[in-house]
Structures are given as C-alpha cells and as structure tokens.
Amino acid sequence: MAHEVDLESFKELERDIILRVLYRDQTVQSIEEERVRNLKTHLQHLRWKGAKSSSQEYKEKCCARCQQTLGLLLNRGAVCQGCSHRVCSECRVFLRKTHAWKCTVCFEDRNVKIKTGEWFFEERARKFPTAGRRETAGARLLQSYQRQSSKISVVPPTPPPLSESQCGGSPNRLQELGHFRGFNKSVENLFLSVTTQMRKLSKSQNDMTSEKHLLAMDPRQCMGHTERRSQSDTAVNVTSRKTSTPDILKAFHQEDPRHPPSPVLKQDTPPSSPTHSTVFSGGLRHGSLISVNSTCTEMGNFDNANVTGEIEFAIHYCVNSHSLEICIKTCKNLAYGEDKRRKCNPYVKTYLLPDRSSQGKRKTRVQKNTLDPTFEETLKYQVDPAQLATRRLQVSVWHLGTLARRVFLGEVILPLATWDFEGSAAQNARWYPLRAKAEKYEENIPQTNGELAVRAKLVLPVGPRMLQEAQEDQLALNGQLCLVVLGAKNLPVRSDGTLNSFVKGCLTLPDQQKLRVKSPVLKKQACPQWKHSFVFNGVSSSQLRQSTLELTVWDQAMFGMNDRLLGEAKLGSKGGAPGCTDSCSQSKLQWQKVLSSPNLWTDMTLILH
Amino acid sequence: MSDGDYDYLIKFLALGDSGVGKTSVLYQYTDGKFNSKFITTVGIDFREKRVVYRANGPDGTVGRGQRIHLQLWDTAGQERFRSLTTAFFRDAMGFLLLFDLTNEQSFLNVRNWISQLQMHAYCENPDIVLCGNKSDLEDQRAVKEEEARELAEKYGIPYFETSAANGTNISQAIEMLLDLIMKRMERCVDKSWIPEGVVRSNGHTSTDQLSEEKEKGLCGC
Numbered sequence: 093m094a095h096e097v098d099l100e101s102f103k104e105l106e107r108d109i110i111l112r113v114l115y116r117d118q119t120v121q122s123i124e125e126e127r128v129r130n131l132k133t134h135l136q137h138l139r140w141k142g143a144k145s146s147s148q149e150y151k152e153k154c155c156a157r158c159q160q161t162l163g164l165l166l167n168r169g170a171v172c173q174g175c176s177h178r179v180c181s182e183c184r185v186f187l188r189k190t191h192a193w194k195c196t197v198c199f200e201d202r203n204v205k206i207k208t209g210e211w212f213f214e215e216r217a218r219k220f221p222t223a224g225r226r227e228t229a230g231a232r233l234l235q236s237y238q239r240q241s242s243k244i245s246v247v248p249p250t251p252p253p254l255s256e257s258q259c260g261g262s263p264n265r266l267q268e269l270g271h272f273r274g275f276n277k278s279v280e281n282l283f284l285s286v287t288t289q290m291r292k293l294s295k296s297q298n299d300m301t302s303e304k305h306l307l308a309m310d311p312r313q314c315m316g317h318t319e320r321r322s323q324s325d326t327a328v329n330v331t332s333r334k335t336s337t338p339d340i341l342k343a344f345h346q347e348d349p350r351h352p353p354s355p356v357l358k359q360d361t362p363p364s365s366p367t368h369s370t371v372f373s374g375g376l377r378h379g380s381l382i383s384v385n386s387t388c389t390e391m392g393n394f395d396n397a398n399v400t401g402e403i404e405f406a407i408h409y410c411v412n413s414h415s416l417e418i419c420i421k422t423c424k425n426l427a428y429g430e431d432k433r434r435k436c437n438p439y440v441k442t443y444l445l446p447d448r449s450s451q452g453k454r455k456t457r458v459q460k461n462t463l464d465p466t467f468e469e470t471l472k473y474q475v476d477p478a479q480l481a482t483r484r485l486q487v488s489v490w491h492l493g494t495l496a497r498r499v500f501l502g503e504v505i506l507p508l509a510t511w512d513f514e515g516s517a518a519q520n521a522r523w524y525p526l527r528a529k530a531e532k533y534e535e536n537i538p539q540t541n542g543e544l545a546v547r548a549k550l551v552l553p554v555g556p557r558m559l560q561e562a563q564e565d566q567l568a569l570n571g572q573l574c575l576v577v578l579g580a581k582n583l584p585v586r587s588d589g590t591l592n593s594f595v596k597g598c599l600t601l602p603d604q605q606k607l608r609v610k611s612p613v614l615k616k617q618a619c620p621q622w623k624h625s626f627v628f629n630g631v632s633s634s635q636l637r638q639s640t641l642e643l644t645v646w647d648q649a650m651f652g653m654n655d656r657l658l659g660e661a662k663l664g665s666k667g668g669a670p671g672c673t674d675s676c677s678q679s680k681l682q683w684q685k686v687l688s689s690p691n692l693w694t695d696m697t698l699i700l701h
Numbered sequence: 702m703s704d705g706d707y708d709y710l711i712k713f714l715a716l717g718d719s720g721v722g723k724t725s726v727l728y729q730y731t732d733g734k735f736n737s738k739f740i741t742t743v744g745i746d747f748r749e750k751r752v753v754y755r756a757n758g759p760d761g762t763v764g765r766g767q768r769i770h771l772q773l774w775d776t777a778g779q780e781r782f783r784s785l786t787t788a789f790f791r792d793a794m795g796f797l798l799l800f801d802l803t804n805e806q807s808f809l810n811v812r813n814w815i816s817q818l819q820m821h822a823y824c825e826n827p828d829i830v831l832c833g834n835k836s837d838l839e840d841q842r843a844v845k846e847e848e849a850r851e852l853a854e855k856y857g858i859p860y861f862e863t864s865a866a867n868g869t870n871i872s873q874a875i876e877m878l879l880d881l882i883m884k885r886m887e888r889c890v891d892k893s894w895i896p897e898g899v900v901r902s903n904g905h906t907s908t909d910q911l912s913e914e915k916e917k918g919l920c921g922c
Contacts (some may be wrong), residue, residue: 099785102744106743106744109743109744110743110744110745110785113744113745113746113747116747117747117772120710120749120772123705124705124710126705127705127707127710130705202890202891205890206709206886206887206890207708207709209709209710209794210890211885211886211889211890212794212823212886214889215823215824215889216791216823216824218824219823219824219825220791220823223791228792229788229789229791229792230789230792232788233785233788424753424766425751425753425768428706434706464766
C-alpha cells in the first residue's frame with residue numbers, strides 16, 4: 093500500500109520545484125524539533141525535582157513533588173493514578189467539571205503530549221505501524237532521492253537531515269558545518285546551472301519530436317516558474333523571511349571567511365560538472381539555510397529588527413476639560429526584546445506629533461516578562477479642539493532591558509485630523525497592528541518649523557544731489573535698517589498647544605561685527621504676533637550686501653531651563669547655498685529688493701528651518 | 702516573531718480536483734490577495750501562517766490565547782502527481798476538501814477524494830472541512846447549495862461556500878478545521894487519563910467537554 097514515490101519520474105524543472113519545497117519543509121521541521129526538545133527538557137526538569145525525594149521515602153512521609161511533609165491526620169496526601177506517587181493537595185491538578193486529577197508532573201506530561209503532536213503520531217502509528225514515528229513524507233522523499241542521486245553520480249553524500257542527527261553531539265554538528273562550507277564554495281555552480289540548462293536544451297540529442305515537445309512545454313513551465321517565485325516573494329511568512337535573509341548573510345559570511353578551508357574539504361569539493369547542477373543547487377540551498385541558522389544564533393540583536401503583534405487602545409476627547417485621553421488596554425504577540433533570553437518587559441509610550449519633547453511624552457508602567465501585556469492605563473493630553481486637526485498620535489511599544497536598555501517593538505501613528513471623535517465607535521478600543529519605524533514616511537514630509545512674517549526697510553537720508561555727492565563718505569554711515577517682526581505661524585508648539593515665544597536677531601557685518609537684538613516674550617500663544625521693530629543703526633547699503641541677518645524663534649523655558657529653539661531663517665549673501673530650495677531663493681530675491689529699494693517697506697514671509 | 706515561538710505546529714492539507722482553487726484559497730488566507738491567473742501547482746507546496754487560537758469553554762469562558770503555527774500544504778490536483786501528493790496525506794492533521802461550484806464534475810469527485818483520505822490519512826476518520834469554492838460566480842453556478850450540504854451531512858463534515866476572489870468564508874472554514882483539531886487532540890490525550898469508573902459514575906461527564914485548565918482544590922475523594 094505504501095508506494096515509493098520516485099522523484100526521478102518527473103521532469104527536471106518539476107523536480108527542482110518540488111525539491112525546493114522539501115527543503116523549505118526541512119527548515120520548518122528542524123525548528124519544530126528544537127521546540128520539542130525544549131519541551132521535553134523542561135518536563136525532565138520537573139521530574140528530577142520530584143525525584144529528589146525518592147531517597148527520603150523511607151525516612152518520613154512527604155509529597156513526591158514539593159517535598160513537604162505529609163501529616164498523620166490532616167493533609168495525608170493521595171496517590172496519583174498516573175505515576176502512583178503520593179502527593180499533597182497543592183500538587184494536584186483537576187480537570188474542569190470532573191473529579192479526576194493528576195499530579196503536576198503528570199499534568200505537564202499531558203500538556204507536552206499535546207504540544208509536541210504526540211497524540212497525532214500515536215494515532216498514525218496505529219494505522220501505519222512500519223512507518224517512522226515522527227518522520228515526515230518530505231524527509232523520507234529527500235532521503236530516498238539523495239540516496240538515488242549518490243548512486244547515479246560520483247557525488248559525496250549530503251549530510252543526513254537534522255532529525256537523524258538529533259542524538260548526535262557537537263562533533264557531528266561541526267562535521268555538518270564542514271560539509272555545508274564545502275557546498276558554499278560551489279556558488280558558481282548555482283549560476284552555471286542556469287546557463288548549462290539552456291545549453292543542455294540546445295545540445296539535446298533527442299529526436300526532433302521530443303525536442304519540439306520540450307520547447308513547446310518549456311515557455312509555460314518557465315512562466316509558471318517565474319510567477320510562482322513572484323508569488324512567494326510577496327508572501328509574508330517565516331520561510332520567506334528566512335529565505336530572503338540568507339542573501340544578506342551569505343554575502344556577509346563570504347566577505348569575511350573566518351575559517352580557511354582545510355585540504356580535506358578541498359578534496360571533498362565535488363567536481364564542477366554540468367550534469368550534476370541540480371544536485372549541487374539543492375545542496376547549496378540547504379547549506380545556505382543551515383549556515384544562516386548558525387549565523388542568526390550568533391548575532392544576538394538580529395531578531396530585534398522584527399516587529400510583530402498588535403496593540404489595543406481607545407481614543408476619547410473630553411470637550412469639557414479639553415483633554416485627549418488614550419486608554420491603553422493591551423498588546424498581543426509582541427516580539428521578544430531580548431531574543432536570546434526570551435525576555436520582554438513591554439511598556440507603551442505616546443507623543444502628539446510633531447511635538448517630540450519630553451514634556452509631550454506619556455508612558456505606561458512596565459509589564460514584566462510577557463508578550464501579551466495588559467496595561468489598562470489612560471494617558472491624557474491637554475489639547476484645544478482646534479489643535480487636534482494638526483496633530484498625529486504616535487503610540488509605540490518598547491522593551492525595557494537591563495541597565496535601562498530599550499528595544500523598539502513597534503508603533504502606530506494615527507492622524508487625528510480624520511479621526512471621528514463624535515462617533516460612538518471611536519469610544520471603543522480597537523486593535524492596531526504594530527509597524528516598524530516609519531522612516532520613509534517622515535522623509536516625505538518637508539521639514540519645516542513654521543513661517544515668520546517680517547517687514548523690512550532700508551532708510552537712507554534724503555538730500556540734494558550735490559550735497560550727497562560731495563559728502564558721500566559721511567552719508568554712508570548714517571544708514572538704518574528697520575525690521576518689523578510681525579508674527580509667526582505653524583510653529584512646533586508644546587503639548588498643550590501654547591508657546592512662550594520670542595525672536596532673536598543677529599546681523600553679522602562684513603568685518604564680523606555682530607549686532608544682536610531681541611523681542612519681548614509673548615506668553616501662551618501658538619501664533620504669536622510680536623509686531624516688534626528691530627533697528628540697526630549706522631549701516632550702509634554696500635555693507636548690507638555683504639552681511640547676513642539671522643532670525644531665530646525661541647520658546648522660553650521656565651525656572652532657568654534652557655530655551656528651546658523652534659526655528660531659524662537667514663537672509664543675506666551667505667544664505668544663497670548651492671543646494672538652496674525655492675523658498676530660499678525667493679527670500680534672497682526679497683532681500684535684494686530691500687537693499688535695492690531704499691526707504692520702501694518690503695513684506696517677506698520666511699520659512700523657518 | 703521568533704521562529705520557534707509557538708505552542709503548536711498544526712499541518713493542514715488542501716485537496717481537490719485541478720483548478721478548483723486550492724492554491725488561491727490558501728493564498729487568500731495567508732496573504733489576503735487573489736491572483737485570477739491560473740498557474741497549476743507542480744507537485745506539492747506549502748504556506749505558513751501564525752494565528753492565535755482561543756478555545757471557547759463549555760461554560761462560555763474564553764481561554765488564554767494559544768499560538769499556532771499553521772503549515773498549510775497545497776497539493777496538485779492533476780492525476781500524474783497523485784502518487785506524490787498522497788504520500789503527504791499521512792503528515793496532515795486536518796484536510797480542506799475543495800470543489801468548484803461552477804464545475805459539477807469536481808463535486809462528483811468529492812467522494813473519490815474522501816476515499817483517498819480514508820486510505821492515506823493518519824486515521825480512518827480524519828477531520829475534514831468541505832468547501833465549495835468560487836461562490837462569487839453566481840451566474841455560472843452548477844452545484845446547488847442543498848446538494849452540497851446534503852453530501853456534507855452524509856459524511857458528517859462541515860460545509861462552507863467560499864470564494865478566493867473576495868475572501869468569503871475562507872477564514873471561517875480554516876478556523877472551523879482548527880477548532881476540530883484542537884478539540885480532537887485534547888480528546889485523544891485525555892482518553893487515557895479518565896478512569897472508566899469515574900466516567901460511569903458521573904453521567905454528565907463527557908470527553909467532548911474536557912479542556913485544559915489547571916485547577917487546585919481540596920481533596921474531593
């Protein structure tokens with residue numbers, strides 16, 4: 093009844109496709125076997141803990157699991173029907189709605205049976221007694237195919253699957269790695285296989301009928317081949333992610349070969365023969381995946397790049413108190429912050445973008461050692477309703493490691509302009525998938541810190557033409573630059589939407605002399621209107637052409653803290669950088685207009701950077 | 702997502718005639734996309750998906766979420782790959798049996814596929830979910846819903862009318878199959894645990910209602 097499937101009966105292209113699937117399955121199985129080993133080791137530890145009391149059985153009566161002394165009248169214990177050990181009442185586990193119970197070790201044994209799939213293999217062994225217990229059809233096919241291939245061609249046998257080397261120690265692992273390194277050196281054969289396949293078709297010795305048949309079949313097969321690859325490329329699953337990783341790591345691995353090949357490995361290198369290209373490419377892929385596994389294990393921080401899981405929170409705006417409330421409820425399926433030690437201490441942090449200051453940061457408590465934390469905390473912001481449309485809510489999840497090390501686990505960014513605060517659905521919590529850092533999204537937004545409106549005039553004294561020419565040198569020192577700082581808008585405001593803003597001006601003359609001025613502070617205004625005049629006396633138009641005027645906008649901090657720079661703009665000859673944008677060139681033109689039109693006011697809108 | 706970070710590895714296998722939409726159904730489930738171009742599957746293939754399973758207890762409480770790593774095997778429906786694909790029936794814990802609602806012959810072949818399953822699957826009565834695919838092509842429908850439901854009831858298996866094009870009922874079908882498997886695995890393990898006397902003495906106890914929960918209490922006997 094059990095037919096031996098022969099991969100040789102398929103066409104070469106089909107066999108190659110099937111083999112690639114079998115190698116992918118082998119990767120899945122090796123991960124599963126590692127997990128099964130861990131579960132069984134954990135169960136063994138539980139048993140050893142209980143076994144410590146076996147030597148004391150004759151001295152006193154005690155629980156076989158927690159080793160507490162059993163009483164004579166009270167808490168005498170009972171015998172577990174699974175292992176026939178006497179256990180106390182604390183070490184019993186009942187099934188729901190039944191009186192049947194077993195001790196903690198037997199219950200854990202039941203759980204391990206479920207999680208390792210033992211139930212399935214027991215059922216299968218009843219129907220197919222001769223088959224290997226945990227062996228899969230894919231592994232069996234690979235073995236038989238590799239056995240046949242080794243007979244046909246003079247190729248060293250590929251290493252046995254990991255399931256067979258499960259009992260082996262580290263020397264076997266090292267031998268396997270040696271084999272894989274040998275296969276890694278056959279990278280050229282992988283590229284040769286494509287070329288040789290084309291040559292094989294053209295050099296085919298078959299008759300015309302078979303050749304035409306092959307040519308008729310190949311375009312469709314090749315197209316299917318390409319389409320299948322494109323499909324698998326878009327698939328987001330573990331194997332695809334693992335498959336794409338080897339390219340980067342393989343290049344990294346080959347660029348820095350740490351172990352020079354030994355002469356024995358050189359002899360083991362298979363000869364480069366076109367007829368064996370399929371075998372080599374299959375083994376090569378297998379080797380690449382294995383080397384990737386070992387490399388991933390060594391690089392501890394590699395998995396931190398993965399962002400998984402979801403977060404559940406609700407957004408509510410209280411109109412009476414002008415407060416935005418984010419109710420952080422729970423997360424699930426988070427990635428490990430420290431993958432080696434399988435640790436995750438998550439907490440949630442929020443900002444109301446574009447304000448990224450510490451004043452605008454809100455955080456939850458840290459939940460220890462869980463990938464599915466429950467927070468149930470409400471984070472509040474004082475925001476005016478008008479401010480909501482300009483804000484984006486950023487909710488990010490972080491892992492708190494040792495020594496205050498933090499690992500980014502994912503984030504959600506919601507523009508509040510489109511948020512429906514009136515709808516009842518908005519009141520309820522919703523699940524959002526966590527995403528990686530939105531690097532490209534940030535780059536698309538032009539970086540601007542608002543706009544500054546100013547009015548400028550160069551004042552020169554009016555006199556008769558004759559007097560002006562005669563006393564030209566004297567008149568040059570009597571010029572005056574008047575700059576009225578009107579107001580600003582779209583400034584990066586605080587979390588409450590207000591600022592205590594003021595403007596500084598610095599005019600740098602050609603002889604590096606600096607004239608500094610400062611405006612008064614306007615408190616608690618998001619769009620301040622200073623209407624303050626800066627006057628620079630004793631300048632001439634020729635001097636101004638070589639000068640630079642720098643205007644900076646600041647947010648005054650409280651109680652001796654440093655003021656926060658909101659934005660700055662430059663006017664003058666030095667401002668004309670080669671990589672200047674349109675706004676800079678526009679400002680430059682306006683500035684030249686000020687200098688070329690004395691005694692006339694010129695309005696300018698400067699972009700703050 | 703770490704590679705070995707799951708609680709269970711569950712293997713499902715999709716089978717049915719060639720062209721009924723096995724690959725498209727699995728692709729819609731794992732990636733949420735549909736490719737109307739028909740590319741015949743060569744031999745065997747599989748996709749993977751990580752899901753969280755929450756068991757509904759008999760008293761309505763929802764248990765803790767368990768992380769399932771689904772390996773969804775896709776088989777070629779063509780006859781020349783039959784010997785290869787049936788070898789993989791043995792590894793699958795549950796089966797999605799698909800037919801095409803616009804192709805009556807694929808529906809008539811459902812019986813043959815069930816016979817193949819009884820022969821090659823891991824046990825005589827594996828968990829199967831029957832899916833009538835391409836339910837969005839209403840004007841080309843060739844199989845009535847009553848006929849399909851009648852056949853499903855005859856074999857005692859659930860029936861869903863799915864559409865890989867718009868994703869109708871695909872998640873429900875696979876979640877139903879997962880639910881059947883999870884219940885079966887606990888039943889298999891707990892069968893050898895419950896002493897026969899206890900089951901007899903307590904008439905209300907049923908193995909179908911057993912579920913995993915750690916309870917500590919005073920000695921009842």
